[in-house]
Amino acid sequence: MNDQSYPEFTGLELSPRKVDYLKFILEKGGTVKTTEISSGLQVDPSTTSKTLNELASAGYLNHVPYKGVDLTEMGKAYTQFLVRRHRILSLLLTHYGLSSKEACDEVSRFEAFVSRDAVNKICNSMGHPMFGVCGEISHEKCLHEENHHSVPK
Structure with a gap:
């Protein structure tokens, strides 16, 4: 995208x-x-x-x-972000001892209050995981931003 x-x-x-x-x-x-x-x-x-x-x-x-x-197209893009946010945050919580189900349930309680910017930073710090506890994680936007702002190695 x-x-x-x-x-x-x-x-x-x-x-x-x-x-x-x-x-x-x-x-x-x-x-x-x-x-x-x-x-x-x-x-x-x-x-x-x-x-x-x-x-x-x-x-x-x-x-x-x-x-x-x-x-709508806007609705699809926004909802894909919502799914991505849920999967990244759930994966993050499993790194701190929660089971997959516990992480998913816990994230469902607070995910709507986590910004896109924070999700992109968490995703970046986790090395852009491809798969979370709930399924595949998309990366089009956060990888684009990282590549756009990073200095070539």
Whole structure:
């Protein structure tokens, strides 16, 4: 993914609950019905509709009433960052004695409050791991930034 197709964001734009919505939609893939999201996240359907409308207004989702939602290009890029952030932070916690499940559960409680800049620095300090406890870790952006600012050896 090149710099132009990767939107600029801090990683702190959304509440933890909205982060959950985007990750759920990415995990399901394609168009996801509002009722499926309500059920999966155990949220009242009216709350789900309100949150989906807010995410659509902010440009993260395409929302078609009575059909469902899917991620926009911006939504896909942001959600890929959310997954990357989760995987890097979970891997970090396993280095400090937490099991994979403990790390994943713990990160789910605080990940929405960790900035993109901090994630890139953690990723860099860990040597840009390719695989975390939850799956493959992407590196397009943080490697680009590192290579752009580093002095050739």
